[in-house]
Structure formats: C-alpha cells, structure tokens
Amino acid sequence: MVTNILKSHSIERKLFLGAITLCVFSALAYAAVLGGAINHAMTRRKTGEEIAVLRARVALLESTYFARTNGIDTSVAADLGFIEARSVAYIARTQRTPALSLNVQP
Helix, strand or coil, X not given: CHHHHHHCCCHHHHHHHHHHHHHHHHHHHHHHHHHHHHHHHHHHXXXXXXXXXXXXXXXXXXXXXXXXXXXXXXXXXXXXCCCCCCCCCXXXXXXXXXXXXXXXXX
C-alpha cells in the first residue's frame, strides 16, 4: 500500500510526504532540544563545582585575614616601626569651593 501511495500523484501522496517531513523535523527538533538540555546541565554542574572551589578559596583567605588581623597588637606594631598617635586631627570642609579648571587661552 505504501508503494502505491508513493507512485500515485494524488493528495494522499502529498499528505504522506508531509507527514514524513513533519516526523523528521520533529525528531531533529527533539534531538536539538535534548542536546541543549544536556549541555545546559553539564555546564551548570561544572559551574557549581567552580563556585564550590571559589567559596573554599574565599573561606581560606578570610581565615588567613582574620588570623593576621587578630594577631596584630601594639607590640607587633612597635616592632614594625609604628608609634602610637598622641593627638588625632580631623579635617573638615566647612564651605564649598568652586570647581577649578585649567585656562589654556593665550
């Protein structure tokens, strides 16, 4: 019966070829979507692993930072050449000054 449909030039042949074309197109579209989903899942997994590594590195840097900052006291600072400030001075701007520009006219 299929050979009879392919040999004839009737509407059934056109419908049959259209259905075959639709099936092939649907299979190709399904394969493309499935491939994209697999690629997305693998990329997401790899990115998750990279994020875990970066979080571990940040945690290590934080612990190193806290260990160093908590280990600093006045004796360590004095050994490094720092002295204690006797008076603290603050700078405050009381009035707004106009903006300055460079005048390049001769």
